[in-house]
Amino acid sequence: MLEGKPLADKMRPESLQDYIGQSRAVGQETLLRSLLETNEIPSLILWGPPGCGKTTLAHIIANNSKKHSIRFVTLSATNAKTNDVRDVIKQAQNEKSFFKRKTILFIDEIHRFNKSQQDTFLPHVECGTITLIGATTENPSFQVNAALLSRCRVIVLEKLPVEAMVTILMRAINSLGIHVLDSSRPSDPLSHSSNSSSEPSVFIEDKAVDTLAYLSDGDARTGLNGLQLAVLARLSSRKMFCKKSGQAYSPSRVLITENDVKEGLQRSHILYDRAGEEHYNCISALHKAMRGSDQNASLYWLARMLEGGEDPLYVARRLVRFASEDIGLADPSALTQAVAAYQGCHFIGMPECEVLLAQCVVYFARAPKSIEVYSAYNNVKACLRNHQGPLPPVPLHLRNAPTRLMKDLGYGKGYKYNPMYSEPVDQEYLPEELRGADFFKQRRC
Numbered sequence: 001m002l003e004g005k006p007l008a009d010k011m012r013p014e015s016l017q018d019y020i021g022q023s024r025a026v027g028q029e030t031l032l033r034s035l036l037e038t039n040e041i042p043s044l045i046l047w048g049p050p051g052c053g054k055t056t057l058a059h060i061i062a063n064n065s066k067k068h069s070i071r072f073v074t075l076s077a078t079n080a081k082t083n084d085v086r087d088v089i090k091q092a093q094n095e096k097s098f099f100k101r102k103t104i105l106f107i108d109e110i111h112r113f114n115k116s117q118q119d120t121f122l123p124h125v126e127c128g129t130i131t132l133i134g135a136t137t138e139n140p141s142f143q144v145n146a147a148l149l150s151r152c153r154v155i156v157l158e159k160l161p162v163e164a165m166v167t168i169l170m171r172a173i174n175s176l177g178i179h180v181l182d183s184s185r186p187s188d189p190l191s192h193s194s195n196s197s198s199e200p201s202v203f204i205e206d207k208a209v210d211t212l213a214y215l216s217d218g219d220a221r222t223g224l225n226g227l228q229l230a231v232l233a234r235l236s237s238r239k240m241f242c243k244k245s246g247q248a249y250s251p252s253r254v255l256i257t258e259n260d261v262k263e264g265l266q267r268s269h270i271l272y273d274r275a276g277e278e279h280y281n282c283i284s285a286l287h288k289a290m291r292g293s294d295q296n297a298s299l300y301w302l303a304r305m306l307e308g309g310e311d312p313l314y315v316a317r318r319l320v321r322f323a324s325e326d327i328g329l330a331d332p333s334a335l336t337q338a339v340a341a342y343q344g345c346h347f348i349g350m351p352e353c354e355v356l357l358a359q360c361v362v363y364f365a366r367a368p369k370s371i372e373v374y375s376a377y378n379n380v381k382a383c384l385r386n387h388q389g390p391l392p393p394v395p396l397h398l399r400n401a402p403t404r405l406m407k408d409l410g411y412g413k414g415y416k417y418n419p420m421y422s423e424p425v426d427q428e429y430l431p432e433e434l435r436g437a438d439f440f441k442q443r444r445c
């Protein structure tokens with residue numbers, strides 16, 4: 001059972017009965033549930049974080065539709081070309097006109113198709129030649145053509161909660177024949193049960209299951225792969241031990257501990273809590289390392305986040321902020337670099353975009369730093385916050401006077417239009433009571 005395909009693939013549910021959680025999207029009372037049960041599948045966009053069950057839900061729909069002789073075709077936007085899409089559409093047209101058979105087209109990672117590729121489906125979804133099911137981890141409002149989006153029902157799938165993760169892991173644990181040890185009743189697992197088969201009995205601590213469920217951060221694939229690696233690592237270390245000590249490898253009992261699952265997770269997915277504290281700790285460490293001009297530490301914290309599955313756009317957004325907050329006018333092109341890195345990440349996604357972020361992070365670590373604008377702006381904000389009473393009015397000479405009445409009220413009166421003067425113009429731009437304020441030197445409010 002542990003050899004060959006990843007455990008996550010082997011455990012993929014075949015029907016809605018085994019599909020855990022996501023009750024808001026496909027619970028008993030939902031519209032989608034009734035549509036699926038009556039096999040009235042509308043075009044759908046399944047939107048949710050990695051490993052929450054988008055592909056699985058599409059597979060369940062596929063199983064259902066095959067029973068009703070509906071064709072189900074899958075394409076992945078990461079490698080499909082526009083021609084592949086055209087072929088599928090042509091085939092769907094033939095099936096519809098000659099055999100009256102419907103086609104459901106599932107496109108994984110639909111956000112990776114550009115807008116014109118997405119346009120290819122539009123008329124065929126509209127006239128019912130294909131029912132489109134797209135899966136995406138990205139917000140479809142930005143990633144899917146508005147016209148296509150308006151013809152699809154968007155189903156939002158959520159990160160799987162810890163309890164759902166425990167259920168999914170327990171299903172795998174049971175199907176692998178692993179025994180769960182109850183930590184409230186400590187006993188030696190090696191004397192737990194007799195074992196007459198040629199396979200070793202595998203035990204897992206209950207707290208190891210909880211830890212795995214918690215650290216998988218709502219991603220069932222990560223959890224199942226972590227479990228698989230922990231079991232395989234334990235079994236092979238047992239074999240190694242027997243080999244080294246010259247003992248014959250005999251059927252025995254193997255215990256998977258909390259540490260084993262942590263190690264298993266670390267291998268499949270660097271231990272990193274994307275939603276929790278670790279996320280904020282790492283981004284803060286990256287920011288401080290760049291501020292301190294330490295290029296090695298900057299790269300290290302970047303890699304910790306990306307290898308741990310962090311959203312590259314989250315990091316890129318922080319870089320945009322850093323460019324102005326910490327580098328500012330000491331190197332104004334830093335902001336251009338950051339925005340370009342953000343757009344690049346947006347275009348190509350992970351893993352290709354990692355080097356864009358690395359380039360930007362090293363550039364920032366090496367760049368001269370200035371907080372001049374950042375501090376001055378903070379001084380202005382403090383000035384506004386601390387102001388007592390009503391804020392001063394905009395001086396009349398600085399006001400625009402688009403109407404006669406405004407002119408009559410003195411708007412714009414006495415304003416000196418700078419391009420008309422060859423000498424520096426003596427003119428006040430701050431309200432009267434702030435005259436002489438210098439936010440760049442110190443607060444004066």
Ligand SMILES: Nc1ncnc2c1ncn2[C@@H]1O[C@H](COP(=O)(O)OP(=O)(O)OP(=O)(O)O)[C@@H](O)[C@H]1O
Nearest residue numbers: 008011012019020050051052053054055056220221
């Ligand atoms: N709701 C669920 N119930 C039971 N098992 C699930 C569920 N969601 C995911 N799984 C398990 O996790 C594995 C990965 O899920 P799936 O491929 O559906 O994720 P996904 O949302 O399509 O992720 P990605 O965006 O990374 O492709 C599945 O093979 C299945 O074993």
